[in-house]
Every structure is written in C-alpha cells, then in structure tokens.
Amino acid sequence: MHDDSQPAPPAPLKTPGYFVVFEGGDGSGKSTQVNAVCRWLESQGRETVRTREPGGTELAERIRELLLDPRHAPVDSVTEALLFAAARSTHVRTVISPALERGAVVVSDRFLDSSLAYQGVGRDLGEDWVSTINDRAVNGTLPDLTVVLDLPVDEARRRRETREQAAAGTTDRIEAEGEDFQHRLREVFLRRASAAPERYLVLDARASVEDLTAQIQQRIAHDLDHPDAAVSTATGGDR
Template sequence: MTHLRRGGFLAFEGGDGAGKTTQLDLLESWFQELAVPYERTREPGGTVIGERIRSLVLEHDQGEVDPRTEALLFAASRAAHVVQRIEPALQAGRFVLCDRYVDSSVAYQGVGRELGAQAVAEINAFATGGLQPDLTVVLDIDPSAARARREGRDGLSDRIESAEDAFHDRLRHAFLDRAAAAPQRYLVLDAAASAQALHAAIRERVQEMLGQELSNP
C-alpha cells in the first residue's frame, strides 16, 4: 500500500503507568498553542468498532481471551483505525498523536504473551498496510515503579495491567529492542524523569518535524 500524506504520525509507547497520557496532554496543549492541525487518538479504540474491541480485550468480565485471539482482535481494531482515522487525518495534513500502535502488539502479545514478535509484527503489517509512525516515543519504566504508579491511581487495573511482573518485564525489553533496531524512528526516554523534562525532550524532537512540515506547504 502506498501512503500519500503530509502531516506527521506520532505514536507513544511504554508499559502501563509510564506516563503516556500526561505526555500526550502536554504535547496536545503545545500543538494548540502553535495552531498545529492535529488529531489525538488511542489504541485499542479510536473508532466505533475499535472501542467495542477494546472492551472485549481489556475488561475483566468478558470471559476468557486467549493470547492468539487477543492479538488478532488488536490487529482488527488497528486495521479499522488506520483506514477510518489515521490515514484520513494524515492525508488532510494533520498530525496524528496516537496512544499506542503496532509496537504495543509486538511487545504485549508477541513477547509478553510469547506468541512470537515476528508473527505478531507480520499480522500487524497486513492490518496497517505497512503504515509506520514518523516518530515513536518510548517511555521506559521499571515494572515495579510502573506497578506502584498504577496502584496509586483510582479504579481497578484492566485485564492486561493486572498481569504478573514477569510479563511486564518482558514487554519492557521488547519496546527497547524495537527501538534499538530502528533508532532513527524512536525516541527512548527514562519515564522516571519529571513530566516537564520529558515534555521538553519530546518537544525538541517534534520541533524538527514541525519545521520540515511548515517549510513544505
């Protein structure tokens, strides 16, 4: 599939409790100040069918969901997301700020659930038509620190957040391995840093993308 687009595609990745929502909030506020056209979305979700799939795979009362079914449901949600939300936004010249993308499936299902990183990557390459983010921000966090953050939040952890520490340790290393394999497309940051320090580092990298976009109307 050929992707003709302007705009820019930014994905945020990391373990549960890494602080993705905070960084997306800060980046969204900055885009608003600059009047940069953007669209914020999330995975799983972002579409009507995606939000329904989200409840199926994350909520505790949906019955047993085996790893292979989980991986395929996430890929199906992502396929709809790309066609219905991400591609139209990019083609319209908007930036897409996405909470999770393919790296999450490779980390959580491929490595965390031990289905195989390559197998899950191939399923998602088909689901997305090969669409990759221009930049993926990985907020790296120690699983024990992430668990402490999650326990301090209101509400119950979802089905995946509740997995054992060994699972979260595997997915942490999966994110880092993916970033190491293509460093030009990733920005890995220590999630233990302050929210403002992380935002400054992200802003510096995104500013380069904004400069390129604004110089090519």
Template sequence: MTFPLPHGLPGLFIALEGGDGAGKSTQAALLCRALEGSGRAVVRTREPGGTPIGEKLRSLVLEHGHGEIDARTEALLFAASRAAHVQQVIVPALERGDVVVCDRYIDSSVAYQGAGRGLDPQAVLDVNLWATNGLRPDLTVLLDVDPAEGRTRRTSGAAAEDRLESEPDGFHASIRAAFLELAQEEPERYLVLAATGSPQDLHRAILEALTGVTA
C-alpha cells in the first residue's frame, strides 16, 4: 500500500475508524507502542476531544443528560471540536514530523451524522473540510464490526453506553454501510480489516500496511 501524503507536512497522520465496539482504542494503543519502540515520536489522540474545549464538547455530545440535541447541532459540535483539534494538536505534530494516531476523524461525522442522522453526507463532509482546512489522513484504518457484535463488546463490562452507542442496531447498521461505502470510494486511502480478527492479527496487518512509510 502506498500513501499520497495529501497534507504535504513531514509527519504521518493515521486515523482509526469503525463502529462502536470495533476495537479502535486497542489498536491505537498497540500501534503507538510499536511506533514508539521503533524510535518515532507519536501523538495519540481522539475525537471528539483532544483539546480542553474538545473534551468539553465531547461531554455535550456523548454524555446523557444534556437534553435534546438535533442532528445539525450535533454535526456542528463535532466539527467545532475537530477544528480546534486540528489547529491546536494535529497540525503542530505533523509539522514536527510526528506520527499522529487519531481515534476517529472526519469519516465518523460523515457516517454518524450523515447516514446515521439522515443529514446530507456531502454537506457534513464539506463543513468538516472547511473546519479542518482540508486536512485528510494519510491512512484510514477501518475496523469493520457487525452492529450486534459491537454492542455485545460494549456492554460486556461495567461501562454504560453513551448517547450514540445506545442508538438501536439499525442506526449502527447504517453507519457500518456508510463506512464501507467511503472505503470503496477511496481505496487508496483505506485499509479495511474485519474486526473479528484477534487484536494481534489486526495489529500485524496495520504494521504491514505501514511498512516503508514509517521508516
């Protein structure tokens, strides 16, 4: 796999995408550990969040108890968090030559607020491209998970589901289909992996895709 390095900055930008319960956090941790072990400077971050204002916005859109949030407001809150994240964290890291490993990015908004909430996916994409000044990842790893399997994983522990996680399986099925469609439209930017694989097998597949790029 080759990468277009669309941002023209010396660093490498990797986004992990997929439905809730796909194992993104696990793979982010494994990838960062491996990259740091090879001597690379790594910034691990997440969306929504990554900055003080982003973490406040994260609580508004994901925690229960903040009242009704309509689809457009939800989409704009995610975009606002992302704008701060790119400006304050991601671009400075890429300018330093670091590897940025981000748990979710623009494609999550296109899938969740576009397909999931029924907004125009192109409009969601456009507002996020404006918010980020067009910054796109070098590689997007899509961990594809069946909605029922994702819910089983999310509810196996003590943690309660957040606002989006607690949506019905039909909502999550729409999101899964949207992610797969995005990957089909831009195969050069995506690595699609079935999340049913073992964490170590998935980790090896991601490292193999990055061979030569992180050297």
C-alpha cells in the first residue's frame, strides 16, 4: 500500500521561461491539448517549444522506440526506469533547460510524474527510488504547471480501442498493460496533484475539447501575467 500523506512535490527552479507539462493516461487527449496550447501561445507571439517524453532529442527518440516496441517485451522494471531517466537527462539538458533559460515556453507531453506513476507505482519500484534516479536527470528543472487530464479507465480503454480500429494500429508495450495497472497510474497523478494544487491543474477529460482548451489557456495566461506568484524556491540540481 502506498502512503497518501507524502510531502508535496519539489518546486521548480526559477527561470525566465515557463514549463508546462501534460499528464494523464493514454487516450485522455493530451496530444490534442498540447497542439491547441502551442498554437495559442504562438499566436500570442511567445516562443514555444513543443516536445514529448520519452523523446525530444534524436537520442531520446531512439530510446523511445526501444521502450515502446512490443517486440522487446518483457523489459525488466529497473532497466525500463533507467532508460526513461537516460532519455530525460538528454532531453532536459539539450532542449528543455536551454529553452527556459532564453525565456521560451516549453510544452511537454509527459515528464517526471509519468515515471513516478508508471515505474514507481505501476512497476512497484517505489516513487522514492524512481525520484532518486531522476534527480540528476531533471537537474532541478521541474514544471511550473502540470495539467492532469483525468479520465476513468474504462473510458480511456474505449478511446484507445476506437483509435486503434480507425488507424489499424497496434498497442505499444506500455499501453498493453491491464486495467489494474491503469487504475494505479490514475491514482498517482491525482494524489500528486492534491499534494501541490498550486502547481497542478486537474481537468475532467470527458469535457469537450473546447472547454478543456479554454480552462488551460486561462490558467497559463494567469501564470504568465503573474510570474512572481509562482513558487520560486530552488530545489535540487547542480547547475
């Protein structure tokens, strides 16, 4: 059983830029909202860097291919977690941190919370252990805002099945995990959000795309207009 009374996630380092991450189960609509937010930010004249995890660099994209390819199943949990951390390390140092230092808005489809959920809880490695191996990977670079698109597991499954039928695609190795695994992931995202509500925005992903986009834009606009209101305590990192 996992302790629900864990301390709040560490605050991000203060940078000239703004870092927003989208989290949630597969089928929750993250990609749709990432696209919408990036278009909106660009229309406002903001330099916007769209990225994803695992991925974002050539090396990290190669690691992504290995991680998600069902032909490589099973992959032991420790190896999986270390590969995600390796991809994250090059992603942070090559893409995310430089963009934030020059004042850009970075929009990422998944980040550290996904590892804490998928490997820490889903793979039973423990959130503390996964957090420890990722300390150097993130190098103190954490989201200013994490948008959690929350979707009941049965609805997420229906959406994935519809998507796969339409695209005649295959399920990747992690999507293929059972519903108990998916329930545990959902609980982690919600618990972490409840521990730091000032840095998370939890939305019901069953709402219309337009309504979700409007709520996300409103929150990001507020944060960008009031940068001093953001938590600015520097934690971790060696930069």
